[in-house]
Amino acid sequence: MGRKLTPPPEALHNTTFTRKEALQAGLTPGQLRSHQYKRIAPSIYCYRDTTPTPDAIARAYSRSRPRIVITGIQAAQHYKFPLPHWIENPTHDPNTPTPRISLWSRTWRRDHPDHRLEWNKRRLKPGDVTTLPDPEFPTHIRITTVERTWFEASWV
Numbered sequence: 001m002g003r004k005l006t007p008p009p010e011a012l013h014n015t016t017f018t019r020k021e022a023l024q025a026g027l028t029p030g031q032l033r034s035h036q037y038k039r040i041a042p043s044i045y046c047y048r049d050t051t052p053t054p055d056a057i058a059r060a061y062s063r064s065r066p067r068i069v070i071t072g073i074q075a076a077q078h079y080k081f082p083l084p085h086w087i088e089n090p091t092h093d094p095n096t097p098t099p100r101i102s103l104w105s106r107t108w109r110r111d112h113p114d115h116r117l118e119w120n121k122r123r124l125k126p127g128d129v130t131t132l133p134d135p136e137f138p139t140h141i142r143i144t145t146v147e148r149t150w151f152e153a154s155w156v
């Protein structure tokens with residue numbers, strides 16, 4: 001007979017979260033390593049029955065590393081900009097491009113390559129970045145301003 005599965009804390013059930021948030025919610029490092037949780041990236045996890053969205057992964061990156069900024073497609077989706085159908089409703093069709101998670105960081109991207117990430121190489125000025133409350137956690141995320149995001153979305 002296998003081990004009894006313990007349900008995740010309510011705050012972590014249907015979302016992507018950081019290691020720090022998991023420990024604060026009462027999980028142990030051993031529980032995070034168990035088959036109940038999926039490791040998405042260094043220090044970023046989700047419950048095994050959760051399908052993480054690109055937006056949730058981007059916000060988890062931003063919460064876990066304060067210098068990371070959400071940019072491009074993820075920022076446009078956060079602001080609810082109209083986007084092409086292949087971004088709004090991704091399919092598993094091999095002929096359809098798969099949108100990647102758009103982030104910006106001055107240094108972190110070189111040390112941690114990830115096929116899901118698209119590191120924005122354009123220079124961001126201090127006025128291009130704003131801080132907003134995260135909709136799922138009592139913390140903030142760094143994201144490009146509406147104006148900067150509109151400029152970047154025009155490239156899609």
